[in-house]
Amino acid sequence: MKVWFITGASRGLGALMAKEALNAGDAVVATARNPKTVTEQLGTHPNLLAVALDVTDEAQARQAAAAAVQRFGRIDILVNNAGYGLLGAVEEATAEEVEKLYATNVFGLLKVTRAVLPHMRRQRSGHILNFSSIGGYFGYPGWGVYGSTKFAVEGLSESLAAEVQPFGINVTIVEPGFFRTDFLADNSLAVSAAAIPDYVGTPAGNMRDFAAGANHAQPGNPQKLAAGIVTLVNAKNPPLRMPFGSDTVSVIEEQNASVAKELAEWRDLALSTDFATDAAA
Numbered sequence: 001m002k003v004w005f006i007t008g009a010s011r012g013l014g015a016l017m018a019k020e021a022l023n024a025g026d027a028v029v030a031t032a033r034n035p036k037t038v039t040e041q042l043g044t045h046p047n048l049l050a051v052a053l054d055v056t057d058e059a060q061a062r063q064a065a066a067a068a069v070q071r072f073g074r075i076d077i078l079v080n081n082a083g084y085g086l087l088g089a090v091e092e093a094t095a096e097e098v099e100k101l102y103a104t105n106v107f108g109l110l111k112v113t114r115a116v117l118p119h120m121r122r123q124r125s126g127h128i129l130n131f132s133s134i135g136g137y138f139g140y141p142g143w144g145v146y147g148s149t150k151f152a153v154e155g156l157s158e159s160l161a162a163e164v165q166p167f168g169i170n171v172t173i174v175e176p177g178f179f180r181t182d183f184l185a186d187n188s189l190a191v192s193a194a195a196i197p198d199y200v201g202t203p204a205g206n207m208r209d210f211a212a213g214a215n216h217a218q219p220g221n222p223q224k225l226a227a228g229i230v231t232l233v234n235a236k237n238p239p240l241r242m243p244f245g246s247d248t249v250s251v252i253e254e255q256n257a258s259v260a261k262e263l264a265e266w267r268d269l270a271l272s273t274d275f276a277t278d279a280a281a
Helices: 012-023 035-042 058-072 095-105 107-123 144-167 203-214 222-233 246-271
Strands: 003-006 027-032 048-052 077-080 085-087 126-131 169-176 189-191 241-244
Touching: 003 012, 003 058, 012 027, 012 035, 012 222, 027 035, 027 058, 035 048, 048 058, 058 107, 077 107, 085 095, 085 144, 095 107, 095 144, 107 126, 107 144, 107 169, 126 144, 126 222, 144 169, 169 222, 169 246, 222 241, 241 246
Parallel strands: 003 027, 003 077, 027 048, 077 126, 085 189, 126 169, 169 241
Antiparallel strands: none
16 A cells, blocks of 8 residues: 655645545545645545645645654655646736745745655655646746746756655656646636736737636546556656646657757757867877
């Protein structure tokens, strides 16, 4: 029996992952700001512990991790799932909006990770799943600030994976595309209030209209994604990156080809900045 610690588990994908894990016979520590919302969503179960956690509160994160270990003796899988989106051009986002977004999507993830890692290091095993997005691999107009939080998650996770590998701990960056959850609804997505007229009709401005019309019409099936996460954590050699969704796979392939093409075009200039080598040496 594996012990999961899932943030943002009261609804959406977090709740679906918790259900899949419980159905697989695992134990789940499901966290949310209000633990009552977890039990309302998941009911009661002998292998379920609902814990209060605001990921921006580091002391509460440590308390939640300690409660998990006290109840189940260990934490095998940390799923950093809590987060939300911000829609609007980079120029439109206020300092307050940016700071609030980073407080949850980046600093909150770091606080929870710091709270759980001592337990994983002690047991010399574990698997950390950090939820990024296709927006953490490719920058979309209208999603620049949100995407920047996910780019940060990707960079942190790459380094973290190398740092904790000696302790038998794996790290996987989860990169979902557009899934039919409530992510584009107002309870998961903030929209910059400062809509600058100049952006109307541009890609950033048009993205506001697209997002409003795309909600609950996304191609990805969240139930299948939750099941895929269970498959992932049971893999013998889990990947550093795990994209989910045909839209994600397509964008990654296009982005990789674009980077390779641009590098080939500018390779000579890129290589020209080294110190000259002494051929006779």
